[in-house]
Amino acid sequence: MATIKEIAEKAGVSRGTVDRVLHNRLGVSAEVSEKVRAIANELGFVPNKAGKILAACKQPITIGCLLPDIGNKFFSDIIDGFNFAEKELSDFGVSVKVEHIKGFDDSDHIAAIKKLASEKHAALCLTTLDLPEVQSVVQDIIQKGTPVISLNTDIPDTGRLCYVGSNYYQAGATAAGILSLITKEPQKVLIITGSYHIRGHNERIQGFTERLKEKNIPFVKMQTVESFDDDTQAYEQTLETLKWNYTINCIFIAGAGVAGVCRAVSECGLEKKIHIIVFDDIPISRKLLKENVIDFIICQQPFMQGYMAIKHLFDYLIDGKKVSPQNYITETVIKIAENIDTV
Amino acid sequence: MATIKEIAEKAGVSRGTVDRVLHNRLGVSAEVSEKVRAIANELGFVPNKAGKILAACKQPITIGCLLPDIGNKFFSDIIDGFNFAEKELSDFGVSVKVEHIKGFDDSDHIAAIKKLASEKHAALCLTTLDLPEVQSVVQDIIQKGTPVISLNTDIPDTGRLCYVGSNYYQAGATAAGILSLITKEPQKVLIITGSYHIRGHNERIQGFTERLKEKNIPFVKMQTVESFDDDTQAYEQTLETLKWNYTINCIFIAGAGVAGVCRAVSECGLEKKIHIIVFDDIPISRKLLKENVIDFIICQQPFMQGYMAIKHLFDYLIDGKKVSPQNYITETVIKIAENIDTV
DNA sequence: TTGAAAGCGCTACCAT
DNA sequence: ATGGTAGCGCTTTCAA
Numbered sequence: 148m149a150t151i152k153e154i155a156e157k158a159g160v161s162r163g164t165v166d167r168v169l170h171n172r173l174g175v176s177a178e179v180s181e182k183v184r185a186i187a188n189e190l191g192f193v194p195n196k197a198g199k200i201l202a203a204c205k206q207p208i209t210i211g212c213l214l215p216d217i218g219n220k221f222f223s224d225i226i227d228g229f230n231f232a233e234k235e236l237s238d239f240g241v242s243v244k245v246e247h248i249k250g251f252d253d254s255d256h257i258a259a260i261k262k263l264a265s266e267k268h269a270a271l272c273l274t275t276l277d278l279p280e281v282q283s284v285v286q287d288i289i290q291k292g293t294p295v296i297s298l299n300t301d302i303p304d305t306g307r308l309c310y311v312g313s314n315y316y317q318a319g320a321t322a323a324g325i326l327s328l329i330t331k332e333p334q335k336v337l338i339i340t341g342s343y344h345i346r347g348h349n350e351r352i353q354g355f356t357e358r359l360k361e362k363n364i365p366f367v368k369m370q371t372v373e374s375f376d377d378d379t380q381a382y383e384q385t386l387e388t389l390k391w392n393y394t395i396n397c398i399f400i401a402g403a404g405v406a407g408v409c410r411a412v413s414e415c416g417l418e419k420k421i422h423i424i425v426f427d428d429i430p431i432s433r434k435l436l437k438e439n440v441i442d443f444i445i446c447q448q449p450f451m452q453g454y455m456a457i458k459h460l461f462d463y464l465i466d467g468k469k470v471s472p473q474n475y476i477t478e479t480v481i482k483i484a485e486n487i488d489t490v
Numbered sequence: 491m492a493t494i495k496e497i498a499e500k501a502g503v504s505r506g507t508v509d510r511v512l513h514n515r516l517g518v519s520a521e522v523s524e525k526v527r528a529i530a531n532e533l534g535f536v537p538n539k540a541g542k543i544l545a546a547c548k549q550p551i552t553i554g555c556l557l558p559d560i561g562n563k564f565f566s567d568i569i570d571g572f573n574f575a576e577k578e579l580s581d582f583g584v585s586v587k588v589e590h591i592k593g594f595d596d597s598d599h600i601a602a603i604k605k606l607a608s609e610k611h612a613a614l615c616l617t618t619l620d621l622p623e624v625q626s627v628v629q630d631i632i633q634k635g636t637p638v639i640s641l642n643t644d645i646p647d648t649g650r651l652c653y654v655g656s657n658y659y660q661a662g663a664t665a666a667g668i669l670s671l672i673t674k675e676p677q678k679v680l681i682i683t684g685s686y687h688i689r690g691h692n693e694r695i696q697g698f699t700e701r702l703k704e705k706n707i708p709f710v711k712m713q714t715v716e717s718f719d720d721d722t723q724a725y726e727q728t729l730e731t732l733k734w735n736y737t738i739n740c741i742f743i744a745g746a747g748v749a750g751v752c753r754a755v756s757e758c759g760l761e762k763k764i765h766i767i768v769f770d771d772i773p774i775s776r777k778l779l780k781e782n783v784i785d786f787i788i789c790q791q792p793f794m795q796g797y798m799a800i801k802h803l804f805d806y807l808i809d810g811k812k813v814s815p816q817n818y819i820t821e822t823v824i825k826i827a828e829n830i831d832t833v
Numbered sequence: 834t835t836g837a838a839a840g841c842g843c844t845a846c847c848a849t
Numbered sequence: 850a851t852g853g854t855a856g857c858g859c860t861t862t863c864a865a
Contacts, residue, residue, distance in 0.1 A: 160835075160836080161837065162860095164834085170860095176834060195547075195859075197543045200543070201544045201841050201860095203860085204538075204841050238538050320828045321828040321829040324829070329672060480821075480823065481829065485666070485667035486821070504852040506854090507852075509843075540843090544842075548857060
């Protein structure tokens with residue numbers, strides 16, 4: 148609870164000198180530095196957040212975010228989380244700037260990240276691809292001193308501060324768990340993934356299949372197809388597959404494309420006869436849940452992800468030494484018709 | 491974004507005067523007051539949180555909490571939430587003091603609330619009974635100027651700032667929803683409530699039964715018993731009831747006593763043959779879930795409740811005019827073996 | 834290398 | 850009724 152002022156008095160130096168020492172800035176003699184450090188330690192000095200924040204108001208903080216949200220409803224809750232955090236922190240001089248892009252093309256991502264870097268934000272928050280070229284761009288930014296958080300999908304080996312997002316494997320396993328409560332019948336599954344290159348989709352599938360095995364639910368992957376998170380493609384792929392695979396009784400949709408899949412199922416007259424496993428609470432899925440076309444949705448607290456990413460970065464910028472940034476893994480949430488609406 | 495200083499300059503008065511006007515303190519002439527108010531409005535003045543917080547550091551804030559947590563594991567997550575909030579706000583001069591009591595005896599509650607009131611906290615956070623005598627004590631405290639939040643169980647007509655807690659009716663309905671996914675069979679239910687006088691328990695039961703009806707699950711209440719949230723009583727009551735009611739296939743535990751109920755079920759050789767419906771994630775329930783003795787637990791985010799209660803009160807104290815305190819209803823969370831552990 | 838001081842925005846208190 | 854000012858804890862800048 149000691150303040151800089153107290154340390155300065157006790158050390159017989161000025162507050163400016165103490166500040167220099169504590170920030171490892173040069174221009175202080177070794178002996179003075181040592182003395183100040185000793186006293187600071189002795190007094191258990193921890194900088195006061197309120198003081199820091201107020202002083203920081205002079206140089207407003209901006210946080211730059213990359214979101215591949217164009218045409219993807221899922222991200223709107225994350226954006227709400229950004230906005231909520233921005234509002235909460237606005238009095239502390241924080242503002243959030245989002246770079247919106249579409250899809251998962253690596254060069255688009257790299258261009259957007261470079262653009263954000265050129266804007267000189269105090270920190271970055273990135274939802275991007277874990278590919279070598281992207282990694283090196285991010286590493287570069289981090290080495291130049293800008294803290295980076297990975298959001299919703301991780302880029303582990305870049306030196307990012309932490310990952311904020313869900314555990315996709317657990318989400319898949321949870322889907323298997325709840326399915327195994329609902330039915331004990333053998334599952335003949337059509338798997339529709341957004342892309343083989345999206346880590347989260349792969350992990351969901353893996354979690355699902357492994358857990359079904361552990362639960363001793365007989366299980367056959369009838370087919371796996373890629374929809375590129377596109378409803379039309381999802382529709383066509385589903386229709387095509389169902390035509391030739393009469394025994395499919397479960398469709399596992401690892402990414403987007405729910406509307407397309409359900410249309411195809413409906414046209415085949417299989418509505419409510421097939422278990423459709425869906426992730427993330429977007430309007431269409433919510434509607435289908437309420438109509439009992441699907442039984443449950445596995446969600447990942449996107450609002451919290453957006454909020455926590457900004458909050459974490461702010462805390463780090465203000466309080467860097469004090470907080471050791473940890474991964475923030477949001478919970479795997481099961482939504483059914485009864486608990487999908489927050490009252 | 492105007493500051494008090496700017497308003498003072500523009501109005502040609504001192505900052506002290508502006509401060510007085512904005513806080514409706516007396517000692518300002520009507521015309522000056524009017525002028526200042528006009529300019530503040532014109533400039534869209536909103537006090538800066540960082541400034542307020544720093545200035546507030548001089549008079550440390552304490553928040554007093556009442557928790558009937560003695561002998562009740564459920565509350566430990568709420569306390570964790572208190573502690574987390576306290577840590578986050580400690581640099582702003584906030585500390586939390588919890589008054590621990592046991593059970594739901596009204597005179598105990600009143601005594602504890604009066605004790606908290608005598609300690610002159612900046613605000614109170616109460617988990618208590620919604621009974622007339624308690625209400626009047628709370629109303630009194632509020633009228634004397636101390637803001638109060640109701641936590642986990644509401645006391646609506648007292649003028650409390652807001653309620654932070656769960657929607658018990660929804661929790662009950664969600665239990666019915668998931669049960670109806672698992673089984674379509676007629677339910678012959680033993681209901682074990684903690685107390686007929688605990689609002690949350692009643693609401694859970696109501697939500698459960700009404701939703702089962704809506705779902706067209708045939709449903710008979712075989713028996714309803716009171717356990718007073720005590721394991722021994724729950725055990726004995728369950729044993730007694732199961733002896734004479736061979737057809738019971740569902741036990742709905744609205745409050746505590748899970749360990750006792752499950753022991754009785756086990757002794758009757760009915761383990762995994764009866765659906766046991768359980769609320770709140772406490773160690774024993776978690777264990778039973780992992781052992782598949784129970785299929786799911788309906789939870790209410792107690793950590794979040796504790797955290798948000800403190801945060802809300804702090805925001806109100808600092809920012810009173812800006813934030814209009816709203817009820818904070820935590821989500822109804824379904825936990826199964828796969829998603830009970832946060833990874 | 835170090836000190837002194839101003840300033841972030843607000844509150845509180847003393848002086849007028 | 851109003852002004853002036855010190856101070857919360859920290860950062861930054863200018864001067865020595």
